[in-house]
Amino acid sequence: MKTMEQVLKDWEAVIGLEVHCELTKLETKMFCGCKLEFGAEPNTHTCPVCLGLPGALPVPNRAAIENIVLAGLATNCEIEKHTMFYRKGYMYPDMAKNFQTTQGPKAFCMRGHLDLSMDGRGADERLFWKDLDQGEVSENMTRTADGYVAHVGITRIHMEEDAGKMVHIGGEEGRIAGATHSLVDYNRAGTPLIELVTEPDLRTPEEARQFMQKLRSIFLALGISDCSMEEGSLRADGNISLRRRGTTKFGTKTELKNINSFKSLHDGLAYEICRQAEVLEEGGVIYQETRHWDPAKKRTIVMRVKETADDYRMFPDPDLAPYDLTDEFIESVRAKLPELPDQKAARFATDFGLSAYDSQHLVDNPDIATFFEECMACAKGDAAKLAKPLANLAINDIAAYLNANPETALADCALTPVRALELVRLLAEEAISSKQGKEVFQAVLEEDADPASIVEARGMKQVSDTGAIEAVVDSVLAEFPDKVEQYRGGKKGLIGFFVGQCMKQMRGQGNPKLINEMLSSKLDA
Numbered sequence: 149m150k151t152m153e154q155v156l157k158d159w160e161a162v163i164g165l166e167v168h169c170e171l172t173k174l175e176t177k178m179f180c181g182c183k184l185e186f187g188a189e190p191n192t193h194t195c196p197v198c199l200g201l202p203g204a205l206p207v208p209n210r211a212a213i214e215n216i217v218l219a220g221l222a223t224n225c226e227i228e229k230h231t232m233f234y235r236k237g238y239m240y241p242d243m244a245k246n247f248q249t250t251q252g253p254k255a256f257c258m259r260g261h262l263d264l265s266m267d268g269r270g271a272d273e274r275l276f277w278k279d280l281d282q283g284e285v286s287e288n289m290t291r292t293a294d295g296y297v298a299h300v301g302i303t304r305i306h307m308e309e310d311a312g313k314m315v316h317i318g319g320e321e322g323r324i325a326g327a328t329h330s331l332v333d334y335n336r337a338g339t340p341l342i343e344l345v346t347e348p349d350l351r352t353p354e355e356a357r358q359f360m361q362k363l364r365s366i367f368l369a370l371g372i373s374d375c376s377m378e379e380g381s382l383r384a385d386g387n388i389s390l391r392r393r394g395t396t397k398f399g400t401k402t403e404l405k406n407i408n409s410f411k412s413l414h415d416g417l418a419y420e421i422c423r424q425a426e427v428l429e430e431g432g433v434i435y436q437e438t439r440h441w442d443p444a445k446k447r448t449i450v451m452r453v454k455e456t457a458d459d460y461r462m463f464p465d466p467d468l469a470p471y472d473l474t475d476e477f478i479e480s481v482r483a484k485l486p487e488l489p490d491q492k493a494a495r496f497a498t499d500f501g502l503s504a505y506d507s508q509h510l511v512d513n514p515d516i517a518t519f520f521e522e523c524m525a526c527a528k529g530d531a532a533k534l535a536k537p538l539a540n541l542a543i544n545d546i547a548a549y550l551n552a553n554p555e556t557a558l559a560d561c562a563l564t565p566v567r568a569l570e571l572v573r574l575l576a577e578e579a580i581s582s583k584q585g586k587e588v589f590q591a592v593l594e595e596d597a598d599p600a601s602i603v604e605a606r607g608m609k610q611v612s613d614t615g616a617i618e619a620v621v622d623s624v625l626a627e628f629p630d631k632v633e634q635y636r637g638g639k640k641g642l643i644g645f646f647v648g649q650c651m652k653q654m655r656g657q658g659n660p661k662l663i664n665e666m667l668s669s670k671l672d673a
């Protein structure tokens with residue numbers, strides 16, 4: 149198979165997401181008063197409504213509707229005042245009613261959008277943006293200083309309910325194949341869910357990942373869900389098709405179901421791009437089907453051929469009256485909107501003089517944003533001076549550490565705000581080099597110790613004494629006279645070689661900035 153980079157030269161990917169989010173912060177279910185509790189004894193939170201017993205009447209959960217309106221307002225949706233609940237045919241033992249209650253053509257939230265700031269390696273999957281001038285627009289993309297902004301339409305956000313859970317006994321890995329019997333737990337049946345559907349506006353797997361990440365940080369800020377992709381309270385289906393560059397008609401799409409991590413979303417879509425291109429280039433056709441991404445085998449396999457909307461036999465639920473939202477209600481929800489990630493980023497930029505790049509990346513992960521603010525509060529008078537090095541530590545080292553250890557919560561790490569500040573101070577004062585900084589960062593996490601005492605114990609102090617540095621610089625220049633000649637003859641790249649030699653003599657503890665300056669002043673003299 150060709151690489152995605154090769155494929156994307158000739159083909160354009162068209163991607164749309166369907167995101168499910170469980171409203172885990174609510175007390176009770178969508179249409180009854182049963183308690184929402186993860187991990188309770190099976191079938192202890194059920195009643196005639198969520199068991200679908202004859203004659204039981206559903207009543208919508210007002211708090212759930214507040215949650216979905218919050219989600220809609222935070223994603224620039226129009227709130228639809230007059231909507232209805234529908235029944236969608238569903239035949240499986242985990243939903244005793246035999247239908248799922250959902251929303252019809254009009255959902256509570258319609259026609260929204262999110263803007264994604266793409267930069268660095270994340271931007272590079274979308275070819276050709278570098279051909280644009282800053283501020284220039286092409287399709288849904290606007291060129292910025294470090295990359296581009298992608299404008300992604302949100303078709304709708306609707307309300308629905310989750311099904312219960314089946315447990316298969318006797319089969320391999322809990323699968324139904326080979327099982328002797330199955331049990332069903334209705335505790336989850338009727339859990340309020342919102343589903344957000346995007347327009348097919350995404351063009352790269354990286355944009356899809358960023359969209360999910362941004363949505364997650366918005367939902368976390370709203371406090372409507374714990375948004376755990378591992379535990380399934382946030383799940384995405386990725387729809388994807390290809391079209392030849394320069395053409396406008398959409399190709400046939402496939403759908404990747406129940407993706408449970410940001411990485412899988414990216415890698416699954418990237419694989420589909422390569423697979424579909426191979427099929428199409430060999431003259432084959434893409435079937436509209438649902439596929440499953442297997443992260444271990446790194447491929448997608450067919451789950452089922454797509455059913456059409458008609459198969460669901462949707463019709464208005466006669467047990468639920470049409471739902472009218474008042475202006476007062478919508479405004480009361482709007483008043484509850486917290487500071488959203490984009491607003492937080494703007495505030496970081498103004499308050500701490502950070503670049504758009506730094507402040508955007510700080511809010512990618514809400515835990516990191518909170519941590520950064522705690523550090524800044526501790527820094528008091530030094531906040532302005534330490535903001536930039538602290539942002540570097542947060543965006544690079546801390547983010548990489550959390551990505552590598554998804555089970556770990558930043559709040560439980562040995563790196564407290566006080567320790568982070570201490571480390572950043574050592575760096576800002578050039579007491580240690582940036583390379584040593586990385587070592588201290590790891591050591592703080594592993595040894596649960598303060599940066600200053602680690603530096604002390606390992607004898608890591610960076611040498612900034614100009615006399616000591618000058619002696620080393622002189623000895624290196626004396627050792628390599630031929631290289632000095634080449635440098636003076638125009639081979640300026642050799643500066644790196646000289647710095648390396650000095651560092652070697654100083655066992656990595658020399659201040660690289662001072663060494664550089666000293667070398668330049670002697671070589672260019």
Ligand code: ADP
Nearest residue numbers: 162163164165346347348387388389398399401
């Ligand atoms: P379906 O009827 O198969 O559910 P929808 O029109 O409801 O399809 O769209 C479902 C999702 O698929 C949306 O996120 C939409 O943006 C996306 N989508 C629709 N058509 C395409 C296409 N040709 N290629 C990629 N994504 C698509």
Ligand code: ZN
Nearest residue numbers: 180182195198
């Ligand atoms: Zn119930």
Ligand code: MG
Nearest residue numbers: 166345456457
């Ligand atoms: Mg659909």
